[in-house]
Amino acid sequence: MAKFKAKVNRNIISCRKKQQREAIFKVYKDVIYAVTQGKFLLVNVHEIYCYTDEGVKLAAVNIFTNKDVGLARQITRQVVKDVFPEYDKIQKILLCVSEAATNILKHAGPGQLIIKKTSDDSLRFIFNDHGPGIDIEYLPSMLFYKGFSTKTSLGYGFNLIYSIVDKMILSSSPNGTTVAFDIILE
Ligand SMILES: Nc1ncnc2c1ncn2[C@@H]1O[C@H](COP(=O)(O)OP(=O)(O)OP(=O)(O)O)[C@@H](O)[C@H]1O
Ligand SMILES: [Mg+2]
Numbered sequence: 001m002a003k004f005k006a007k008v009n010r011n012i013i014s015c016r017k018k019q020q021r022e023a024i025f026k027v028y029k030d031v032i033y034a035v036t037q038g039k040f041l042l043v044n045v046h047e048i049y050c051y052t053d054e055g056v057k058l059a060a061v062n063i064f065t066n067k068d069v070g071l072a073r074q075i076t077r078q079v080v081k082d083v084f085p086e087y088d089k090i091q092k093i094l095l096c097v098s099e100a101a102t103n104i105l106k107h108a109g110p111g112q113l114i115i116k117k118t119s120d121d122s123l124r125f126i127f128n129d130h131g132p133g134i135d136i137e138y139l140p141s142m143l144f145y146k147g148f149s150t151k152t153s154l155g156y157g158f159n160l161i162y163s164i165v166d167k168m169i170l171s172s173s174p175n176g177t178t179v180a181f182d183i184i185l186e
Helices: 002-035 048-052 066-080 087-107 136-144 157-164
Strands: 040-042 056-063 111-117 122-129 167-173 176-184
Touching: 002 040, 002 136, 040 136, 048 122, 048 167, 048 176, 056 066, 056 087, 056 122, 066 087, 066 111, 066 122, 087 111, 087 122, 087 157, 087 176, 136 157
Parallel strands: 040 167
Antiparallel strands: 056 111, 111 122, 122 176, 167 176
16 A cells, blocks of 8 residues: 555656646747747647648758768758849858758757748758757757857857747757758748
């Protein structure tokens, strides 16, 4: 009987902890969404499929080594060169692709970039990996402080991407991370 009670108590504690984590996640999600005026969307691992499954796939690149960052840039250039005539705009998009792809290699191990055209006429760049994930407690610092890093890096990449793109979507867990960003087609 005592063993049974102990097991029930453990289950109640773990259930409460799960509820607390979900409540904290929702607060982060809502506050970041409001502060960024709807530009940054934090979603859970189930919701992310609504954003990654949508649209028409234009290209995909596996990111395994530094050389693949160059390949991701090359393929991105091919996709964007006809839709964005301005050199500056293309360079900015390429910079975002470099930063997100480098983050995969630096913080997660191998991953993939998928480029899609969404139904609301944006290009969506989706970066997936199976790394250790991003602690959501770091998210405000990553977005709003230039120079925040968990490694001995500059900590500019995430903030830079956020400042350039039209929309950013993030889902992260200890099983991996998906960072997606949208560039509205003109
Ligand atoms: N794909 C990822 N998986 C796990 N953690 C990540 C991932 N991308 C970013 N991070 C975390 O977010 C932090 C901020 O990323 P950011 O790109 O801004 O800085 P950095 O990569 O550390 O430095 P820099 O980009 O200037 O070289 C990283 O230090 C890392 O902890
Ligand atoms: Mg980086």
